[in-house]
Amino acid sequence: MTDKLFLDDLHVGQRFTSASYVLDVDQVKRFAGEFDPQPFHLDEDAAAKSPLGGLAASGWHTAALTMRLLVGGGAPIAGGILGAGVEILWPKPARPNDELHVVSEVTAITPSRSKPDRGIVVLRSETRNQHGDVVQVLTSKLVVPRKAQAPV
Amino acid sequence: MTDKLFLDDLHVGQRFTSASYVLDVDQVKRFAGEFDPQPFHLDEDAAAKSPLGGLAASGWHTAALTMRLLVGGGAPIAGGILGAGVEILWPKPARPNDELHVVSEVTAITPSRSKPDRGIVVLRSETRNQHGDVVQVLTSKLVVPRKAQAPV
Numbered sequence: 001m002t003d004k005l006f007l008d009d010l011h012v013g014q015r016f017t018s019a020s021y022v023l024d025v026d027q028v029k030r031f032a033g034e035f036d037p038q039p040f041h042l043d044e045d046a047a048a049k050s051p052l053g054g055l056a057a058s059g060w061h062t063a064a065l066t067m068r069l070l071v072g073g074g075a076p077i078a079g080g081i082l083g084a085g086v087e088i089l090w091p092k093p094a095r096p097n098d099e100l101h102v103v104s105e106v107t108a109i110t111p112s113r114s115k116p117d118r119g120i121v122v123l124r125s126e127t128r129n130q131h132g133d134v135v136q137v138l139t140s141k142l143v144v145p146r147k148a149q150a151p152v
Numbered sequence: 153m154t155d156k157l158f159l160d161d162l163h164v165g166q167r168f169t170s171a172s173y174v175l176d177v178d179q180v181k182r183f184a185g186e187f188d189p190q191p192f193h194l195d196e197d198a199a200a201k202s203p204l205g206g207l208a209a210s211g212w213h214t215a216a217l218t219m220r221l222l223v224g225g226g227a228p229i230a231g232g233i234l235g236a237g238v239e240i241l242w243p244k245p246a247r248p249n250d251e252l253h254v255v256s257e258v259t260a261i262t263p264s265r266s267k268p269d270r271g272i273v274v275l276r277s278e279t280r281n282q283h284g285d286v287v288q289v290l291t292s293k294l295v296v297p298r299k300a301q302a303p304v
Contacts, residue, residue: 031216034216034220035216035217035219035220036216036219036220036223037220037223037224038223038232038233039232040232050232051231051234051295052234058219059235059238060212060215060216060219063212063215064183064186064187064188064212064216065187067187067188067210067212068186068187068188068189071188071189071190072189079203080190080191080192080202081190082203082204083211083242084241084242085239085240085241085242086239086240087237087238087239087240088237088238088239088240089236089237090235090236090237143203
């Protein structure tokens with residue numbers, strides 16, 4: 001178990017790799033049925049004729065699984081993973097039976113001017129499948145606490 | 153049932169309003185348990201002491217429910233809602249028992265130069281609770297087909 005990291009423990013260029021997770025076809029259809037009921041996420045035949053060229057996970061499912069992998073050790077941030085905002089690109093869809101993992105890199109660290117106990121960290125997280133293809137790029141602005149300072 | 157809209161049917165400033173959806177506490181905890189198992193999404197007491205000041209839905213849950221409302225009529229786009237990329241802000245968390253709806257506005261339309269049968273539409277979607285508070289701003293780049301042209 002990695003110790004959780006405070007703002008003071010992070011540096012630009014620091015990288016983290018998550019565990020991996022295998023997505024199965026039932027999960028793809030169940031998530032899509034609840035949140036993104038479009039034919040290319042639900043039905044093999046309809047998906048084959050769609051721009052996605054075959055059954056594909058909802059991008060929101062890929063995003064939610066990425067969060068699961070980050071929370072499960074892929075981004076060991078003190079105080080939890082609390083995002084103020086994100087950008088997401090989906091260069092390729094995730095497919096049933098893909099084994100996904102997330103490789104993250106700290107790309108910026110900005111201590112807060114008004115709140116000396118915290119700062120904003122920009123984390124760029126690539127979600128990759130078993131072939132190394134990037135299925136999602138998530139850029140997150142995270143609120144990260146500083147270590148408590150000893151009184152002077 | 154609204155007819156689905158092609159690129160030719162859309163104009164900048166066009167707005168759509170979705171149906172509404174009530175989020176309950178069991179859904180908040182179930183989604184978080186599967187995808188975002190952090191104390192402020194799972195446990196009332198821990199959440200009360202967290203920066204969120206009480207139990208809150210995962211931002212990814214808010215995003216997934218927003219997609220459900222868009223697919224369910226909140227963005228009647230021909231060919232389905234296929235995003236190339238998105239930006240998300242979460243100005244406030246969604247809370248258990250919030251009634252959410254989504255108000256969307258077309259903010260840009262760019263016909264493709266290389267593919268004359270489609271274009272990119274930027275849709276800005278505010279997810280609002282029953283008090284009118286904005287809990288999420290989603291800006292999506294959507295691939296939207298043109299109507300088939302009659303041969304000349």
